[in-house]
Amino acid sequence: MAQDSVDLSCDYQFWMQKLSVWDQASTLGTQQDTCVHLARFQEFLRKMYEALKEMDSNTIFERFPTIDQLLAKACWNPFILAYDESQKILIWCLCCLINKEPQNSRQSKLNSWVQGVLSHILSALRFDKEVALFTQGLGYAPIDYYPGLLKNMVLSLASELRENHLNGFNTQRRMTPERLASLSRVCVPLITLPDVDPLVEALLVCHGHEPQEILQPEFFEAVNEAILLKKISLPMSAVVCLWLRHLPSLEKAMLHLFEKLISSERNCLRRIECFIKDSSLPQAACHPAIFRVVDEMFRCALLETDGAPEIIATIQVFTQCFLEALEKENKQLRFALKTYFPYTSPSLAMVLLQDPQDVPRGCWLQTLKHISELLREAVEDQTHGSRGGPLESWFLFIHFGGWAEMVAEQLLRSAAEPPAALLWLLAFYYSPHDGRQQRAQTMMAYVVAPCRRGDLQPCGQRHSPPTEVARDRTPHVAHCPKRRPFLPEVV
Numbered sequence: 291m292a293q294d295s296v297d298l299s300c301d302y303q304f305w306m307q308k309l310s311v312w313d314q315a316s317t318l319g320t321q322q323d324t325c326v327h328l329a330r331f332q333e334f335l336r337k338m339y340e341a342l343k344e345m346d347s348n349t350i351f352e353r354f355p356t357i358d359q360l361l362a363k364a365c366w367n368p369f370i371l372a373y374d375e376s377q378k379i380l381i382w383c384l385c386c387l388i389n390k391e392p393q394n395s396r397q398s399k400l401n402s403w404v405q406g407v408l409s410h411i412l413s414a415l416r417f418d419k420e421v422a423l424f425t426q427g428l429g430y431a432p433i434d435y436y437p438g439l440l441k442n443m444v445l446s447l448a449s450e451l452r453e454n455h456l457n458g459f460n461t462q463r464r465m466t467p468e469r470l471a472s473l474s475r476v477c478v479p480l481i482t483l484p485d486v487d488p489l490v491e492a493l494l495v496c497h498g499h500e501p502q503e504i505l506q507p508e509f510f511e512a513v514n515e516a517i518l519l520k521k522i523s524l525p526m527s528a529v530v531c532l533w534l535r536h537l538p539s540l541e542k543a544m545l546h547l548f549e550k551l552i553s554s555e556r557n558c559l560r561r562i563e564c565f566i567k568d569s570s571l572p573q574a575a576c577h578p579a580i581f582r583v584v585d586e587m588f589r590c591a592l593l594e595t596d597g598a599p600e601i602i603a604t605i606q607v608f609t610q611c612f613l614e615a616l617e618k619e620n621k622q623l624r625f626a627l628k629t630y631f632p633y634t635s636p637s638l639a640m641v642l643l644q645d646p647q648d649v650p651r652g653c654w655l656q657t658l659k660h661i662s663e664l665l666r667e668a669v670e671d672q673t674h675g676s677r678g679g680p681l682e683s684w685f686l687f688i689h690f691g692g693w694a695e696m697v698a699e700q701l702l703r704s705a706a707e708p709p710a711a712l713l714w715l716l717a718f719y720y721s722p723h724d725g726r727q728q729r730a731q732t733m734m735a736y737v738v739a740p741c742r743r744g745d746l747q748p749c750g751q752r753h754s755p756p757t758e759v760a761r762d763r764t765p766h767v768a769h770c771p772k773r774r775p776f777l778p779e780v781v
Contacts, residue, residue, distance in 0.1 A: 298341060301334050302354060309363040321369065328373040335364070335379040342386040347397065350387060358387070358403070365407050377411060384408055444489045447473065451492035467504040470496070474509035481512045482521045491528040494535070503535060514539035517570075518546050530574050540580060543571060544587045551604065562607045572611035576619050578629035581612070589685060606691035613643070633682040638664040646692035654696055655709065661693060662711035665718060670726060684722035694719050 308331075312324050342350055342357075350357060361383055364370050371377045384404050389397040450465065451473075474493055480486045490513060493505060513532055516522040524532075533540035547569045551562065566572060575581040588605050595601050631639045641661055649657050668683045687693070697715050701708050713733040721729065 298337060301337070302360070305331060305334055306356065306360050309360060309367070312367060313363050324367070324369045328369065328376070331364075331370065332374055332376045332379065335376060335383065339379055339382045339386070342383055345386070347387055347389050347400070358400075361387075362407060365411055371411065381408065381411060384411075444485055448488040448492035451489075451496045467500055471504050471506060474505040478506070478508050478512045481516050484522075487522060487524065490522070491524055494524070494528045494531040497531075505535070507536070507538075510536035510539050514542060518543060526570065526573050529570055530577055530580065533574055533580055534577065537583065540583055541587065543569060544584060547571065548591065559603065559607060562604055563611060566604075566608050566611050572608060573615045573619075575612050576616050578625050581630050582632075584608075592685075602688050602691070605689055609689040613645075631686055634686045635664060635668055638668065638683070639686065642686065642690045642693065646690075646696050654700060655712075658693070658697055658700065658715065659709065659711040662715045666714060669718065669722075680722050684718065687719065 308327065312320055345353065354360075361380060364376075365380055365384075370380075384407055387404050388401055392398040392401055451470075470493070473489075477486060477490060477493065481490060493509070494513070510532060513522070513524075514536070517524065517529060517532075533543065547565060550565050554561065554565075571580075571584055575584050588601070588608070592598070592601050592605070627636050627639045627643070638661070641657070641664065644657075665683050665687060669680045694716070697712050697719075701712055701716065704712075710733065714729065717724070717729045717733050
């Protein structure tokens with residue numbers, strides 16, 4: 291330890307002399323000498339900081355009476371400020387000189403001086419005359435140098451954030467919450483600059499270990515707005531992190547989708563599919579937490595519109611896009627089905643998740659009967675059914691419109707008396723709130739009335755979810771879109 295102290299004192303004297311020489315002359319030879327010694331000087335600064343951080347301000351000046359002069363000369367040297375991590379280490383050293391509670395005018399003046407030097411360092415990026423001379427000496431014009439420097443700064447910060455994420459609970463190497471919050475605040479006006487994308491992405495995916503969110507809400511809002519307006523393009527992993535960390539952004543993305551569907555004068559299923567895929571919501575919904583929020587908002591819209599066919603069609607298109615994204619992301623589910631549909635029978639969800647087109651035509655009737663049995667058990671036999679009751683089973687069923695179409699086709703093709711299981715499915719699809727007796731009457735009406743294509747829905751019937759069951763779990767959303775038809779009316 292004593293030897294280290296002696297070595298540091300010797301190094302101190304050597305670098306003090308060097309800085310004085312560099313400060314006195316600005317010849318080409320001086321600049322070359324500075325560049326040759328930059329790496330060694332940075333190592334000296336690092337050792338200096340390790341010593342300073344163990345002392346208070348008074349002890350520092352007793353040990354190194356001219357420390358303020360050494361740091362000042364270094365801070366006004368553009369070569370040193372531009373080299374690697376020297377600027378950062380200089381800031382650390384200067385912070386060691388600050389008196390948190392100054393006891394006299396001398397300590398107050400020292401604090402003011404340190405603040406002035408720090409301001410100079412932080413404003414060095416404004417490229418004053420010294421920096422201009424430095425860049426010109428290297429043969430760079432400002433128009434070439436400034437964008438490159440910004441890009442390098444962003445990449446450096448992004449790399450530091452990734453290391454911070456990997457360091458986990460290693461608090462000595464972890465970036466402080468205050469600095470993360472400050473970075474997110476600084477980024478707000480820069481969000482749409484293409485060169486800043488790596489830093490925005492790194493901030494979103496860098497998870498701290500604090501109990502509360504440390505990034506600024508304004509940062510999340512600005513990033514989400516830029517994504518919705520297609521001003522920036524981020525990897526899906528970053529978008530997922532944004533919507534997981536900031537629920538209002540996810541809700542706004544859903545409302546933005548509703549607004550696009552409503553404002554479009556003519557919507558067909560193909561156009562709805564384009565809107566939904568363009569929103570990135572199906573891809574993000576591969577994460578169960580996001581899927582649950584999106585699904586609850588669809589439920590809210592369905593309740594607000596009394597089961598409007600237009601909303602049901604949108605849910606079905608979204609579900610198809612979601613399943614395609616899920617299959618593309620991984621051939622096997624990373625999450626159990628229960629995490630996506632927690633209030634319904636896993637066996638029922640597994641059957642409905644099948645693509646009806648993949649079922650051989652000869653097995654259609656058998657598969658539909660199996661679906662009918664599972665739904666009927668969940669709806670009418672509450673001892674073995676899902677704890678959500680009729681609404682949950684019906685809400686799950688309408689996600690997969692292909693099965694209802696298959697039921698209609700089977701009934702239209704049936705020459706003999708229609709199977710009761712298929713009649714029950716159709717009655718439940720259009721009137722989930724009915725009790726056993728009323729549903730039996732509806733099934734009888736299907737049998738008695740002549741069936742023509744397009745007339746399978748009983749006259750005057752509309753999709754009408756049992757709202758008294760549903761209201762107690764509607765999502766926490768400020769408002770849901772009121773009904774305005776954004777699909778051709780279904781007759």
